[in-house]
Amino acid sequence: MEVEFFHGVHRYRYGFALTAKEVVEEWLFRKGVAGAPARVFTRQDGKISPNRNLMGSISDVVKRTRPDVLFLRSCAEWNESISEDVQKWFEQFRHVSGVSDRGFVGFTASRIQDETERERILRFVQKADFSISGIRAELKMFTEDDFPKEIPKELRRQALSMSSQLPPRILTLHPVYDAEGKQVAEEEFDLATDESEGTRKFLALAGPVLHTLEQGAILVVDEFEARLHPNLTKALLSWFHGPANTKNAQLILATHDTGLMEPELLRRDQIWFCEKDNVGSTRLYSLAEFDPQLVRNSTKFNRQYLMGIFGAVPHVALEEFLP
DSSP states (O other), rough: EEEEEEEETTEEEEEEEOOOOOOEEEEEEEEEESOOOEEEEEEEEEEEEOOHHHHHHOOHHHHOOOSOOOOOHHHHHHTOHHHHHHHHHHEEEEESSOOOOOOHHHHHHHHHHHHHHHHHHHHHHHHOOOOOOEEEEEBOOOOOOGSSSOOOOHHHHHHHHHOOOOOEEEEEEEEEEESSEEEEEEEEEEEHHOOOOHHHHHHHHHHHHHHHHHHEEEEESTTTTTTTHHHHHHHHHHHHSSSOTTTEEEEEHHHHHHHHOOOOTOGGOOOEEEETTTSOEEEEEGGGGGGGSSSTTTOOOOHHHHHHOOOOOOOOGGGOOOO
């Protein structure tokens, strides 16, 4: 595995190769505004070779690093400055599933507890045309009184010791209109039971998305298009490319929605394909690797993709299947 990234004024290249039992190789290079990349450390055949000019004397850290532990992690634990920088960059990563919102609805609920964040999230959701006039969140702790009385006291205490927090609850307000179209009241919905799947996902996703832009972090979303209207997914992509993204936050998404493969939305180097071979391994490659005469910036990428020009399409033959 290898990754190249910017952090502060430096460009880093960090990577490693490992088995289930040990780290086989590891390397870190750093490049400033000018000059060639400098080796920070390398690891090969069990030998760790740090650059003393950049890392100083860290022979003790080298000795303490076990064969199954990354040297980068060991250095960061001992407050080595360059390794801490790299570690901080990795800590920017946030990953959410586009299929289930269980993993991040709690984060959004906690953000809604703050009045300023609640207003931001509400305005964000309203701009997505969900007809929601207000939101609030409930974060409660279990007590022994929440259990049925027939459950023995000892079992209640054991359950509380494992988890003392009730599932987070987000509630939304919707306007109610009379026959003449005049608003006469508001009705409160439970996000988990009363709202559509699309509303649930977008509202739950609002917390991580806004926090990512606020921090200039990196958000990875799997099955990005699931439960969302195509116009909404396109709007989110355009929004990350727009003036709202003042801190260079990044959105990395996995999707099957070919409608997002448009030159108006994404550059060629921003589109990557995953292709499985006949033994089940996956190759990752960029649209930018194709001949620019074949794939121009004005090309309808999605049409060419569906024609099989870029590969990474399933070979479907259901018409040959006779049940």
